Amino acid sequence: MSLGVKLGGLSRQVIVLVVVAAITLLVTVAIFILSAKNDQTLLERRLVASQLERSSQEMTIETLRAVRGNKASFDTVLALRAQFVSDLSALSGKDPKRPEAGVSNERKAELAKVQKSWDEYNVALAKVLEGQKAILGVGDLASQINQLLPDLLSSSDEVVQTLIAAQASPQVVYLATRQLMLVERIGLTIGEITSGGQNAANASDRFGRDVALFGGVLNGFLNGNRMAPQINDAAARAKLRDVAVLFATINQGGSDLLSEAPTLLAANQAAIKIDKIAGAFTGDVSKLSSSLAQDQVNSGRLAYIGYMTGLITLLLLAWLGYALVRDSKRDQKATESQNQRNQQAILRLLDEMMTLADGDLSSHTTVTEEITGAIADSVNYSIDALRDLVGTINDTSVRVASAVQRSQADSRALAETSRAQAEKISSVSDAIAQMSDQIEAVSFNAQQSATIAQSSVDVAHRGGDAVRETIAGMVNIREQIQETAKRIKRLGESSQEIGDIVGLITDIADQTNILALNAAIQAAMAGEAGRGFAVVADEVQRLAERVGKATRQIELLVNTIQTDTSEAMLAMEQTTTNVVSGATLAENAGKALREIETVSLNLSEQISEIAKVTEQEALVATNLRETVNNIRTETQETTDKATRAADEIGALGSLSKELNNSVAGFKMPDR
Amino acid sequence: MNLFEYLCWVEAEASAHAVGMPKTDKVESTWQAVLFRAGGRRMLVPLVQVRAILPPPRQVHIPGAKPWVVGLANMRGELTGVYDLARLFFDLPSEPGRHSVVLLAKTHRFSAAFIVDRSYGIRQIPFSAERAVKEPHLQGVLREVRMDNDWLPILNLETLVESDQFMNAVA
Numbered sequence: 001m002s003l004g005v006k007l008g009g010l011s012r013q014v015i016v017l018v019v020v021a022a023i024t025l026l027v028t029v030a031i032f033i034l035s036a037k038n039d040q041t042l043l044e045r046r047l048v049a050s051q052l053e054r055s056s057q058e059m060t061i062e063t064l065r066a067v068r069g070n071k072a073s074f075d076t077v078l079a080l081r082a083q084f085v086s087d088l089s090a091l092s093g094k095d096p097k098r099p100e101a102g103v104s105n106e107r108k109a110e111l112a113k114v115q116k117s118w119d120e121y122n123v124a125l126a127k128v129l130e131g132q133k134a135i136l137g138v139g140d141l142a143s144q145i146n147q148l149l150p151d152l153l154s155s156s157d158e159v160v161q162t163l164i165a166a167q168a169s170p171q172v173v174y175l176a177t178r179q180l181m182l183v184e185r186i187g188l189t190i191g192e193i194t195s196g197g198q199n200a201a202n203a204s205d206r207f208g209r210d211v212a213l214f215g216g217v218l219n220g221f222l223n224g225n226r227m228a229p230q231i232n233d234a235a236a237r238a239k240l241r242d243v244a245v246l247f248a249t250i251n252q253g254g255s256d257l258l259s260e261a262p263t264l265l266a267a268n269q270a271a272i273k274i275d276k277i278a279g280a281f282t283g284d285v286s287k288l289s290s291s292l293a294q295d296q297v298n299s300g301r302l303a304y305i306g307y308m309t310g311l312i313t314l315l316l317l318a319w320l321g322y323a324l325v326r327d328s329k330r331d332q333k334a335t336e337s338q339n340q341r342n343q344q345a346i347l348r349l350l351d352e353m354m355t356l357a358d359g360d361l362s363s364h365t366t367v368t369e370e371i372t373g374a375i376a377d378s379v380n381y382s383i384d385a386l387r388d389l390v391g392t393i394n395d396t397s398v399r400v401a402s403a404v405q406r407s408q409a410d411s412r413a414l415a416e417t418s419r420a421q422a423e424k425i426s427s428v429s430d431a432i433a434q435m436s437d438q439i440e441a442v443s444f445n446a447q448q449s450a451t452i453a454q455s456s457v458d459v460a461h462r463g464g465d466a467v468r469e470t471i472a473g474m475v476n477i478r479e480q481i482q483e484t485a486k487r488i489k490r491l492g493e494s495s496q497e498i499g500d501i502v503g504l505i506t507d508i509a510d511q512t513n514i515l516a517l518n519a520a521i522q523a524a525m526a527g528e529a530g531r532g533f534a535v536v537a538d539e540v541q542r543l544a545e546r547v548g549k550a551t552r553q554i555e556l557l558v559n560t561i562q563t564d565t566s567e568a569m570l571a572m573e574q575t576t577t578n579v580v581s582g583a584t585l586a587e588n589a590g591k592a593l594r595e596i597e598t599v600s601l602n603l604s605e606q607i608s609e610i611a612k613v614t615e616q617e618a619l620v621a622t623n624l625r626e627t628v629n630n631i632r633t634e635t636q637e638t639t640d641k642a643t644r645a646a647d648e649i650g651a652l653g654s655l656s657k658e659l660n661n662s663v664a665g666f667k668m669p670d671r
Numbered sequence: 672m673n674l675f676e677y678l679c680w681v682e683a684e685a686s687a688h689a690v691g692m693p694k695t696d697k698v699e700s701t702w703q704a705v706l707f708r709a710g711g712r713r714m715l716v717p718l719v720q721v722r723a724i725l726p727p728p729r730q731v732h733i734p735g736a737k738p739w740v741v742g743l744a745n746m747r748g749e750l751t752g753v754y755d756l757a758r759l760f761f762d763l764p765s766e767p768g769r770h771s772v773v774l775l776a777k778t779h780r781f782s783a784a785f786i787v788d789r790s791y792g793i794r795q796i797p798f799s800a801e802r803a804v805k806e807p808h809l810q811g812v813l814r815e816v817r818m819d820n821d822w823l824p825i826l827n828l829e830t831l832v833e834s835d836q837f838m839n840a841v842a
Contacts, residue, residue, distance in 0.1 A: 507769065510769070510770060511726075513790065513792055514724050514725070514726070514772060514790065516792070516793075517705060517721075517724045517790060517792060517793060518723045518724055518725075520703070520718065520793050521718060521721050521722065521723060521724070524703065524718050524719060538793060541792045541793055542792075544792075545791070545792055
C-alpha cells in the first residue's frame, strides 16, 4: 500500500511536468511554422514591390529613349508595362496565380497612391505608344533627307559658281546664294523636329516655308516666275536640273514628314509629361517597396517569441529529469528494509509447516501481522479442508464397494439379454433381405412391362401414321385418275376430230383420183403427144390411191382409239369407286388404330406408375434392411459393452480399496 | 482379125461387163383400163372408151323407162342419159355412196353415163393376161383378165351401147 502511494505521488508531478513541456514544445513549433510562412509571404511581396520599382524606373528611361526613335525601346516599354500591370494587380490581391502577394490593410493607402500615380503615368505612356509609327517614320525620313542634303548643297554651290563664272546679274547670284542658306537651314530644322524639343512645332512650320521657298526659286530659275527670272546659261541649267532631281526627293520626304508632325508633337509632349511626373511616380513606388521591405524585417520579432518558448521547454525538461532521479533513490531505500522483514517471517512459517508435511493434520500454523500472515491463514484453511476430504474418502470408499458389487451383477444380466436380442434381430434381418429382393424383382418386371407398353404405343402410332399416309395416297390416286380420265376424254374428242379430218382427206383423195383418171383419159385421147402427161396423171392417181389406203387405216385406228378410250373411261370410273371405298376402309382402320393407341397409352402410363411405386417400395425395403443391420450391429456392441462394463466395475471395487488404503496414513485429530 | 471383127469383139466384151446398166429386155406390151366396182363386183373398162369419170350429176327422172335408166343429166353441156350398171347387169339397185361416180362413155351416136359404186383407177393390163369369156352372160363382156388371183370381166362400152338390150330402154 505504501509503495502504491509513493508511485502515485511521483507520477502526478512527472505527468504535470510532461504535459506542460509538451504544450510549450507544440507552441514553439507552431510559432516557428507561422513565422516561416509569414516571412515567405512578406518576402514575396517585397520581391514583387522591388520588381515594380525597377519596372517603373526602366519604363521611364526606355520611354524617353523610344521617343527619340529607338525602335527596340518600344517593345521593351510594352513588356515592362505588362509586367508592371501584372505586379500591381498581384499586390492588390487580384492575381489568382499569386494570391499571397496582396498587401496588408495598413499598406492599402500607399498602394492606392501608387495606383493613382500609375493611372496618370499610363495615360501619357499610351500617347507615346500611339505615336510609335510617327516617331519611327519621321526618324527614317529625316535620315533619308539628311543623306541627300550634302549632295543638294554641293549641287547648289556648283550652280552659284557657274552663275558667277557666267557673269550673271547680282540679283540672280543673290537668289542662288540664298538657296545655299535655305538648304543648310532645312537640315537644322529637320534636326529640331526629330529631337522633339519645345520648338518642334515652330521648326516644322519653318521647315514647310523653307522648302516652299527653295522650290519656288528653283522653279523660277528653270522656267521663270515672279520669284526668280529664268536662267538661260546652258551649264547653269544643267546643274539646276541636277538640283531639281535631288529636291524632288527631299520635297516628297518633307511633305510626308510634315503630315506626321502633329502625332509626333503629341507623343513628344506626352514624353515631356512623363519625364516631369516620373519622379513622383517612381517615388511612390519606391516608398511602397521600402514599406514592404520594412514589414519583412519587422516580421522577425515573432521568431523571438518562439525562441523564448523553446527555452522554457528545455528548463521544464531539466526539472523533470531531476524529479525522476530523486524519486527513484527514495524508493530504493524503503524497499531494502521491507525485504529484510519479509525474509524473517517466511522462515518462521516454514518451520511450522514441516509438521504438516509429515501427514499430521491435528495442529494449525500461527497467524501474525507480517507478510506471511495471510499465507498462514490460507494454510490453516487448507488443513481444515484436508481433514474433511480424508474423512469423506473413507466413507465414500465403503459405499462404493457395496455399489460396485450390485452394478457388476446388473451388467452381466444386461449382457446376456442383449445377446439374445441380437440373435432375434439377425433372423428378422434375413427375412427383410428376402422380401427386398422379391420387391426388386417385381419392380424390374414392371419396368420391362412399361417399356413394352410404350413400344406398343409407338407401334400403334406408326400404324396410324401409315394409315393416314395410305388415305392421302388414295386421295392422290383418285385425283390423278380423275385427271387422267379428263385427258383420255379429251383424247377421244381429239380422235373424233382426227376422224373428221381423215374423212375430208379421203374426199380430197377420191376427187384427186377422179381428176387423175380424167387427166389420164385426156392424155390418152391426145395420143403420142399426151404420153408424158399420161405418166404424170398415172402417178397422181397412184398417190391418190395411196392416200385413200392410208386414210382408211387411219379411220380404223381412230375407231380403235375411241373404243379403247370409252373402255378406259369405264375402267377408271370403276377404279375411282374402288379407291373411294378403299379410303373409307383405311379411315376405319385409322380410327381403330387411334383407339388402340389411346388404350395402349393409358396402359403404359398405369404400368409406369406401378413400376415407379414398386421401385420406391424396393428402395424402402433396402433402407429397412440397412436399418435392421445397423440395429443388429449396435445390439452386438451393447452386449460387448455390457460385458466390458461388468469387468470394469470389478476393477472399480479394487480401486476403491486402494483409495481407502491411500488415506490411512493421515493422522486425524481425536473426535 | 480385121477391123469389123475387132469391133464385134469390143461389143461382146462391153456387153459382158455392162453390170447395172439399163435392162435391154423387152417390156411386155400392155394396154390401159379403168378398174371399177359395180353391184359388188370389180370390172374393167378400156381407157380409150371412157371420155371422163365424174361425180354423179343432178339428173331428171324419165317416166316410163326401164329401172336401170336413172334419168337425163347435163354433162359437159350435152344431154346425157344416165344408167345404173349394177341394176342393168345384176338387177341390184346401186347404193349411192360418197364414192359413187359416173363413167362417161366415148360413143359415136349418143352420150351415155354409167353410175358405178366406185372407181379404183387406171391399171396396166398385159395382153398375155387376158382371155375370152367362155360363157358370156353379160352384154358387152366378151373377155376377162387375170388380176389378184381373180378373173375380172372386161366391159366393152361400145358393144354394150350398140346392144339390143340397151337400145330397148323403154319399159
